Amino acid sequence: MARMCVKTRRLDVARVCLGNMGNGRAAKALREVETEPEPEAQVAMLAIQLGMLEDAEKLFNCCQRYDLLNNFYQASGQWKLALETAESHDRIHLRTTYYNHAKYLESVGNKTLALTYYEKSDTHRVEVPRMLQDDTSSLEIYVNKMKDKNIYKWWAQYLESQSDMDSALRFYERAQDYLSLVRVHCYMGNIQKASEIANDTGDRAASYHLARHYEGHEDIKQAVHFYTRAQAYNNAIRLCKENSLDDQLMNLALLSNAEDMMEAACYYEEKETHMDRAVALYHKAGYVSKALELAFATQQFSALQLIAEDLNEYSDPALLARCSDFFITHSQYEKAVELLVAAKKYHQAWSCV
Template sequence: HVIQLTETEGEVTNIDVRGRYMSVVTSKNMIKIFDISRRQYKQLGVTRKFEKKAGVSLGEIKDICLNADGKKLCILADQQPFPSIRIPDTKFYVYDVDMDTFLEFQCSINRVPIEAFWDQTDKRLLAVETEFVKDLGNKGSTLNQTMTESGIKPGLENIKLEEIDNDFKNKKQEDDFQGKAIDTYFVTSDFKVKKQSTINFEEGDETMLGVQVPFFYFMGRKVEDEEEEEEETEEKGPSNMIILRKPMKDFVGLETVGDDIKTAIMNFSFFLTVGNMDEAYNSVRNIKNNTVWQNMAQMCVKTKRLDVAQVCLGNMRFVRGAKAAREAEKEKEPEARIAMVAIQLNMIDDAKELYRQCGRYDLLCKLHQACGEWDEAIEVAQKYNRINLKNTHYQLAKHFESIGEIDNAIRHFVESDTHRVEVPRMLCDLRDFDRLQNFVQGQREPQLFRWWAQYLEAQGMLQESLGFYRESHDYGSVVRLLCMIGDVQNAMKIALETNDPQGCFHLARHYEQNQNIREAIVYYSKSQRLHHA
């Protein structure tokens, strides 16, 4: 058959065929959709121009993709502020045949849609491949956004906007993934366009070929070791592209389930995305597969629905996870509560991101510690959670002690300001007294000197302990020991020089025991213990 177009409609520039349906776009931005399954083709809906109701152009169409039932047409376009200039649009558009309207959706910041794919069977599921464009920011792509009444905005205004960005926003932009990505959406007449999730391209992925639940299909390269690549480069030549198949996030571990479970999971994901919890639960309540419930709990983490996640954990019979989720309800921030569910489901990266979003760096620091990521824990504590910095060093010191790295343990006990108690305890437990003495002498702290002097005195090493008592300025103990060893002259000299009340008291007690009452009264007076006198 030949489809006749009028001169006012223009020449055909884009065609997309999906099963029994075909869409056509002309050079005049006219859109036609046909049912070509019969002997005589039939047009669906009316011929529609790519413009708003008021006649304002939405752009120049560059690519189209038709969904499975021929009722939705995804359109990628360029903006054309001048005849010779085409600007990539950061939005994509969906023409709804039944409603005869254009839906539009803004992609993520700094991203431009480059290709769109509908699922082969699910008419609601749309995947859009996007690429990163540096410094695009929040600048719009329509004529109203790129031009003012007097013309194009001066570059100076844009620079000023960039200069006033705060540090956190700049940090976020630096951390943005700069490779290709796939955004998935549910598109319906009732709920319009609802974003489901984002999947970043991995190493070896080049471009997307299509989507069919439960897989994405890519054109890419097989990732191999560098040595193997060098050996096989000459044999394979420049072309080593292959087709890669990767499961959707909702279907990891469920690639081989039956069609009924696939449909149930997709319905659950759809109703969860649009916020209809009753229908979401009704979609899957008869499923008995634990893996399915686990995947749905992971979906709830992505959509931050703690209530549904608790139902999923209950159906998994995951008692520990359900208990942790209930205990997390005491947290004020919703992200902190759902992060605990993510941890129970081994979604550690998601939990970290949730803690960052709600500013709970104390919990983020604990999570890093639990994962053994001590450098990250110290960094988070130094930058955002300094109140717990010493505690983090203490926990790291205990970790090093448990694995036998004593030098590192000592260093972090010092950083945590607990070394006066913890290092002597640790080294005494290890019977490493030489290292303990070196540590005490190296720190040169009165409290440590006094503790070490008491230890030496307990071991009967009175002469050695005298030196450390002097270093700690504990003159009362010095006088006491000198009296014990009979060196009363030096004891009296130190008591008079320092006028230390404790030293004078010990000297007075010594005189009293030796019946030297006159001297005892004098030193009791100096020690301000008049009732003893």
């Protein structure tokens, strides 16, 4: 009766039959395919559970569910048909089909053909080294043949794990993995070579690793240099502050963000040296009021003129008035008038509110 339901496509009757048969697996499979929009696809799944494979194949073709047909062929070991279906009608799953076929071929010991299908599925960079890891001679031949940076890197890591550092370096170089090159050279004590690589390539990760190495060996000058090359300005600034490298600190702070600029300005202010730098950094970081206060307190008149260029009607009226008085005192009346007009606009805006 259940088999007849496939012919008549009566799924409702089929559920009753499966229940009476006690075929829980088939009943469960039938419930799972109820979400499929095509009735033929649902009936095809019933046919599979009942061993009616030819009927299932015809039904999948009838409703053009080539994705399910592809899965059907794979599950039944009909790989030639699965590949043909994927290549002709189910290209969205083509790479997955190639991958599944490669896994099957590997499982039956056909590594040569499996390799081809891993390449077709574009998973060869990971899967082929894994598959050949116990056959190092074949793997080395494959690595050299493929000329792929990712595979070079994998092979270099393997060689490094085997303590073959010289060979590892050659393949890291082919992979253009500058971080690993610098890391291995540092490990081997070839610091000069590591520095040349970091300087020549400008690789930020390599520069950062080298900077940490130099800092760990208390070579502060080189550490600052490579932190700067890595654009890790906060690390470079930290070292400059800790080692009183005041000149380098200013340049680094100007390259960095507002927070680092502000911290560098605080450093100069607390040391009570290079107060002009503190004013400039507060200003650049956007702390205009603080920059003005410090400029007034330390008589930084040229800095005051520069900062005043950024003042407008939205600035603190007290600062506007104070700057205006400064410019009047120094006979710069035109600038004083500009600031007073700005202050007037501020008051007008607030009176409207």
